[in-house]
Amino acid sequence: MSDVILYSGNAFSVADGKGRFVLPLEMRKLVRQASGDENRLCLSVHMDNGCATGFGLSHKRFLFDEVAELERLAREANRPFNGDLERENRLGTIEDVNFDDGGRFFLHPDIKDEAGITDVAFFYGVGRYFQIWKPEALIESPDRPALIRNKVKRWLDARAAEGGK
Known part of the structure; x- marks a missing residue:
């Protein structure tokens, strides 16, 4: 069996009174x-996608190792490559946060603002990491699968019909 952690599935989380989101159970176990x-x-x-991403510490190491491999390949091909800049892009924006045993965590304010997330987040497992979307932004993203966009739209419509609860 491989050591690679692969996230799949999806779930919604509505921020609690303290502004914390809940990491879905299966994703929490994998993180x-x-x-x-x-x-x-x-x-x-x-x-590229305008969403936040989440993952465990092993993927952070993977990102570092991936840049080292890109540097090696560039060196072998005698091609220019700015490894420091690539590490900044891949690792410099990562914020490590704790979550409690119930999966509650605070989404870092800078990341929350960049992704446009307010009180609702949609978690979407896509392999080595999961995406965290502002639901409306995911619906407006034509590159996302129609099945997922429609699911999010139905959830938002049902929430609105219930008065936004």
């Missing part, structure tokens, strides 16, 4: 596994 059995969550912003 804990990927973080050496600690409740440590790494958060960042996706460089």
Whole structure:
């Protein structure tokens, strides 16, 4: 069996009265596994999609190793490559946060602002990491699968019908 942690599935989280979100149970288990059995969550912003990302500490190491490999390949091909800049882009925006045993955590304010998330977040497992979306932004993203966009739209419509609860 591989050591690679792969996130899948999706779930909504509505911020509690203190502004904390809840990491979905299955993702929480995987983050804990990927973080050496600690409740440590790494958060960042996706460089292309306009959402936040989340993962465990092992993926942070993967990102570092991936840049080292890109540096090696560039060196072998005698191609310019700015490894420091690439590490800044991949690692410099990561914020490590704790989550409690119930999965509650604070989404870092800078990341929350960049992703446009307010009181509702949609968690979407996409492999080595999961995405955290402002639901309306995901619906407006034509590159996301229609199945997911429609699911989010139905959830928002049902929430609005209930008075935004």
